[in-house]
Amino acid sequence: MALATLHIMALLLLIFLLLIIWQQSERRRRLPPGPGTLPIIGNMHQMIWNKPAVFRWIHRLLEEMNTNIMCLRLGGTHVIVVTCPKIAREVLRKNDEVLASRPATFASGSFSFGYKGSIFSPYGKQWKKMRQVLTCEILTSSMEQRLRHLRSEECNHLVRYIKNMARPNNFVDVRYVAQHFCCNVIRRLVFGKRYFSDDIPASSTSGPGHDEVAHVAALFTALNHLYSFCVSDYFPALVGLDLEGHEMVCKNVMRVLNRFHDPIIEERIRERSTTLGNGGEKKEARDFLDVLVYLEDADGQPLLTLEEIRAQTMEMMFATIDNPSNAVEWALAEMMNKPEVLQKAIDELDIVVGKDRLVEESDIPHLNYLKSCIREAFRLHPYHALNLPHVATADTTIASYTVPKDSHVILSRIGLGRNPKIWNEPLEFWPERHLNTGNVLLSEPGLRFVSFSSGRRGCPGISLGTSVTMMLFARMLQGFTWTKPPGIERINLQEGNASLALAEPLVLHAKPRLAAHLYI
Known part of the structure; x- marks a missing residue:
């Protein structure tokens, strides 16, 4: 018994000494400041305790520690969060190459068919391709x-659809309209069709059908599960146990999306084989899928395998639907409480465009x-609190702190956009703060907030994203007078x-404000 006690005491002493050595090693590396950690699990217990709003816990820590960078x-993964534009520029400019990779997670691997696309793939040949x-x-x-006519048709469909709902006792769900408009646009651009059923013409003024509703729901579910601090993302040995139900959700989403996408993709591949096999020539691309x-x-x-086409198709959907629809909903919500801002926007439309035609790109x-x-909606109300993580492919230095290899570096969208050291009255919706240039852009190169990001992993579709967002917003404001429900x-x-x-x-409530023939 005494010998067993001695063994236990020796083991505890060894663990204690190893812990001291590890902590001294961490200090020598001068990591960014952060909360105390436990052996092996680090801060995992705190992360689990604060689910599902992990990002709110992270930002509470940043505020309590009064720091712009935290580890x-x-x-075994260091997760480093940044809320300062100067440090953010170090991340995406000075350290752009070493931080150009992405972490491997169950969700990102599933949604990219094993990292065959561009958004979620680790840095390397496949990503570059x-x-x-x-x-x-x-x-x-x-x-x-070339595809401008497809976007224009969807903008015309938008005003017709809202006009059909704009009855005296009827109300418009702005989120529903905005999300489906964005998804209609990207389906037209990718597949050349708004509806999955060929029985419904693209010119139809009806709203989304059952399939389209299921499609949008699956896409947003996927977006909400990407890089969502799943425990198995940091302990890969737990993949397969599905302790949080995360894997089942991802699999269900993929079944829904594949059910809609695969028949179209496979048919287009057969069409290509038939056309070129019979000696035909390539025709001008009708949509992104043709390309x-x-x-x-x-x-x-x-050039591309079936899996690469499936992955890139999926990723283009993900990249188009969340930020535009969310920004427009938030902007209109803020403007309903600030009628003077709403009136300025309408006055600009009436001066620049007039009321005899619809606003165009x-x-x-x-x-x-x-x-x-x-821009103010992007700054104050991003859809995601945190940007997609960047993985360090080698040890590097940020803001004089050591960032070890394999660390995840994340820019905080709300930490940047709501930073009181950068913005006066950061929680106030005040568009005038952005009117300091002759041509206002939705991008933000200075990284005072994140809209399209920058660097190697920055969004390559800024022009398309700007068009989708602004046409949704401008058509809704120009075409209709928006009022709050009675009693609100x-x-x-x-x-x-x-x-x-x-x-x-x-x-x-929406009321048409233009001549009737413009809604036909």
Whole structure:
């Protein structure tokens, strides 16, 4: 018995000495400040305790510690969060190459078919290949111009659809309209169709059908599960046990999305084989899927595999729907409580565009006040609290702190956009703060807030994202007079507990304000 006690005491002493050595090693590396950690699990217990609103716990820690950079340890992974524009520029400029990778997680691996796309793939040959496809073939100015008619048709459908709902005792769910508009646009651009059923023409003025509702719901569910601090993301040995139900949700989402996407993709591949097999020539691309399917390598063989096409198709959907719809809903909600801001935006539309025609993409450069409203929504009300994580491929230094290899570095969207050291009255919706240039842009190179990010992993679709966001916003403001439901004096601007979206969808009454023939 005495010998066993001695063994236990010796083991405890060894653990204690190892812990001291480890802590001294951590100090020598001069990691960014952070809360105390436990051996092996680090801060994992605190993260689990604060689910599902992990981002709120992170920002409470940042505020309590009064720091612009903080290091958490989740399992064996250092997670470094940044809320200062100067440090953010170090991350995405000075350290851009060493921080250009992405972490491997169950969700990102599932949604990218094993990292075959561009957004979630680790830095390497596959990412470079798909990034080049996006920048040189898909998101080019010539392709944007070629498919302009599809975006224009969706904008016309938007005003017709709202007009059909704009009855005296009827109200419009702005979130529903905004999300489905964004998804309609990207489905038209990717697949050439708004509806999955061929029985419904694209010119139909009806709203989304059952399939389209399920499609949007699956896409947003996927977005909400990406990089969502799942325990198995930091302890890969737990993958398969599905302790949080995370894996089942991801699998269900993929079943829904594949059910809608795969028949279209496979049919287009068969069409290509038939056309080229019979000696036919490639036709001008009708949509993004045509581009992906008909791309050839140096030997005249298909450049992309089926899995790469599926992955890139999926990622283009993810990249288009959340930020535009969320920004427009929040901007309109804020403006309903600030009628003077709403009136300035309407006055700008009436001066720049007039009331005899509908606003077009060519008007966007001249709508500086509207763009300022959207910039302010991006700043104050991002859809995601944290940017997609960057993984360090080697030891590096940020703000004089050591960032060890394999660390996850994350920019805080709300930490930057609501930083009181950068913005006066940061919680106030004040578009005028952005009217300091001749041509207001939705991008923010100085990283005082994050809209399209920057660097190697920055969004290559800034022009498309700007068009989708601004046309949704401008058409809604120009085409309709928006009023609050009876008995509602102010719109409740409360955020959801586990997200930054409005806790309740914005519901308003819409009344047409233009000549009747413009809605036909």
